[in-house]
Amino acid sequence: MKNFAGFPITLDITDNIITHMYQKKTDQQEEIFLAELEPELITEFFEGTREDRQVVKLQEVPSNLLNAIISVEDARFLEHAGLDPRAIFRAFLANLKAGAVVQGGSTITQQLVKNFFLTQKRTLLRKLNEALMSFIVERRYSKDEILEAYVNEVYLGQRGSAGIYGVAEASRFYFSKPLSRLTLAECALVGGIIRGPGVFSPFKNKSLALKRRNLVLKKMLETNTILPSEYENALQESLRVKKISAASNSAPYFVDFVRAELLEKYPSKALTTQGLKIFTTLDMSFQLFADEALQSTLKQLELQFSHLKEDLVSGERLQGAFIALHPQTGFIRALVGGRNYNESQFNRIIQAHRQPGSLFKPLVYLTAFLEDKKYTLASRLSNEPFTFAYDRQTWEPLNYEDKEKKEAKENERKEVSVREALEQSINIPTARLATEVGIKKLVKTAQKLGIQSPLPAVPSLSLGSAEITPLEMASAYSILANGGIRALPISIKHVVGPDGEILEGKSIEIQKVIPPEAPFLITYALEGVLNQGTGRGARLFGFSRPAAGKTGTTNEYVDAWFAGYTPDLVGVSWVGFDKEKKMGLTGAQAALPLWTRFMMKATQSKPEVDFLVPENIVFQNIDPETGGLSTDKCPTSFKEAFLKGTEPKTVCEVHNPPKNTKAKKK
Amino acid sequence: MKKALFLLSLLSGCALFRPTASIDDPLLNFYTDTPPAHTQAALRLTERAREEVHARKYDIATEHLQKALTIDPQCPFAYYFLALSSHHTGDYKKSNGFLEKAKQLFSFSPFWKAQSYHLSGLNFEKLGNKKIAQAQFKKAKEIDPNL
DSSP, X not given: OOOOOSOOEEEEEETTEEEEEEEEETTEEEEOOOOOOOOOOOOOOOSSSOEEEOOOOGGGSOHHHHHHHHHHHOTTTTTSSSOOHHHHXXXXXXXXXXTSOOOOOOOHHHHHHHHHHSOSXXXXXXXXXXXXXXXXXXHHSOHHHHHHHHHHHOEXXXXXXXXXXXXXXXXXXXXXXXXXXXXXHHHHHHHHHTTOHXXXXXXXXXXXHHHHHHHHHHHHHXXXXXXXXXXXXXXXXXXXXXXXXXOSOSOHHHHHHHHHHHHTTSOHHHHHXXXXXXXXXXXXXXXXXXXXXXXXXXXXXXXXXXXXXXXXXXXXXXXXXXXXXXXXXXXXXXXXXXXXXXXXXXXXXXXXXXXXXXXXXXXXXXXXXXXXXXXXXXXXXXOSOOOEEETTEEEOOOOHHHHHHSSOOTTOOSEEEHHHHHHTTOHHHHHHHHHXXXXXXXXXXXXXXXXXXXXXXXXXXXXTOSXXXXXXXXXXXXXXXXXXXXXXXXXXXXXXXXXXXXXXXXXXXXXXXXXXXXXXXXXXXHHHHHHHSTTTHHHHTTOOSSXXXXXXXXXXXXXXXXXXXXXXXXXXXXXXXXXXXOOOOOHHHHTHHHHHHHHHHXXXXXXXXXXXXXXXXXXXXXXXXXXXXXXXXXXXXXXXXXXXXXXXXXXXXXXXXXXXXXXHHO | OHHHHHHHHHHHHHHHTSOOOOTTSOGGGGOSSOOOHHHHHHHHHHHHHHHHHHTTOHHHHHHHHHHHHHHOTTOHHHHHHHHXXXXXXXXXXXXXXHHHHHHHHGGGXXXXXXXXXXXXXXXXXXXXXXXXXXXXXXXXXXXXXXX
């Protein structure tokens, strides 16, 4: 039986939402107006960089490990008084011979002093300080105390941006086991790594690590801390390291992003020493969904397509990234910058500038709707190849099928509607429209939507040739989801001081950048992408909520994108290789599954809402083939959205020919 | 006949004296149908924030209103009171940003839509743009002549 502390409360729940909370007080219930749950801790900042460290007592450190460290780092540790003249002389000779500082004669005490109090710079003044302070430390503290501090302080490697400090953390990092279970050979390896974690890490170079381990074992034998039989047995032990365990923080890329933002206002020291609490916009369950979706999608793709598996020579792996934004507030709800933070801290959401391909097309149509009322979703556009001349150059866009076959498809239609061009992501009509409307105007629209990367005003921009980050794309699609209103993406809500005072509160900031009608028309067409266009895979996967989205695939199938949104959540997924090599998959094949997996989980307990229809939007039943008003005679009919005043006024002439035409035919 | 005229004048008089809506009314009263649970939760937080705005506790009000928006991002009242809070702290441009969203979402309530235009007019006045301010006041009157 468990004992619960606290006070009894009653909850009223409707539609999975807690609507009221009451605290029971004697014979009556008093309503608790607002209960703030303690937010989940993502991670903590330590001085300098983030550190992972477990502090242990000297008695908890295996004697083999202590002997290994002393043998290889400072064989006369128990004899000297902080400085080892013999070691200094040996280092002096080595440096003289090399004509540069190549060896140090530092004792364990000197290393400790340097790590605690001094810089890593090799200068004569620092060396003198180090010697003096070592001498003082030896006078004040026992050898055991110095050794205990050293084994807890020593730097032993790097897990992502977090340093591995102390032998206990190193044991967990390299062997996934506690110190007490380290074998002699493993102790020798940990001791050997101290000299150069970047060089002797078994994760970086196994053969160098093995050589170093055997050297330490030899030194231990020479200093009589192990028996010859123990030495022989340890040499036979193969180097078994456990793959680096996952970082202790569930949102490492987001934490880096927040940290970078904080460093613009607070000195690094303040973040680590002043006990600040940073409240962020991240939703931890969304973050976990995003990470799960990314891992399972990439794994699935590698299983399905063998050419995507890890290149064992270069070590290059298929990568992915995902961001989820709340369009109304700009809150970043989830951010996964890559597949494995320990392997690569490159945050692809904010640092990877990649071509968005067809993800950019909605901006072309948006520009057309904003600039000229003659364009509607039912407007007909030519799908015939054309050549566009500009700045003494020519440009001839092709449709995807044409690019693959190097010839026009015979059954390709000569004319398509704006809706079809968007739903099926057809290049030629999009490019033609962009040249008609004006590329400079397209650049202007993109900038209004928050795209800050350079956008060369060339016609291929319309098909997504400019390099843009996923964060910028998410920001642009947020404006489509939010009726033309831009909410600046934010990651920090407020910074609280050690006494609970709010040092900085970041309030949401929104601004109307375009009228709501044009983004609604785009949204209405992008709903079609999911329902019957290139993104229909999301529906087949079981995602049935009102949602809009667009696939993106770049030349040579290098990048796969999907950007999509419900009225309350925007998600952008990217899949590809960092080195921009051919992946051979479309956005629908590689990025859409990631987006769908996330959205299904993230929205499952949220109320279903529809997109807000602006006042100046009207709906008309039209014949999709002609764009005219449909009648009973038309084989198909479609409810299309129009800006008031731009709706068709005449019926479809193909299926309802004027009477005099009929007469003539007769 | 006289009796009928008397009754008619009485009825029209009642209409004249019917209490007009106020920005301090319970927010739930402005919905014709009971809104979904998440909207109700957001409204309760917004009402709390409204009191805080009146008490000039703008920081805490903003925090509650932002929380209301994470519960129901389509809650127009939260945007309105964020705008009011920003207006009181002198951030008129920011206030207008919130009002743009409020105007979009207040299609169900002419009273609040007009209030949003009116506040927007006040912001533009403070920003020195009298022409746009007048247009906003005019629009507010068109939507709700009682304003």
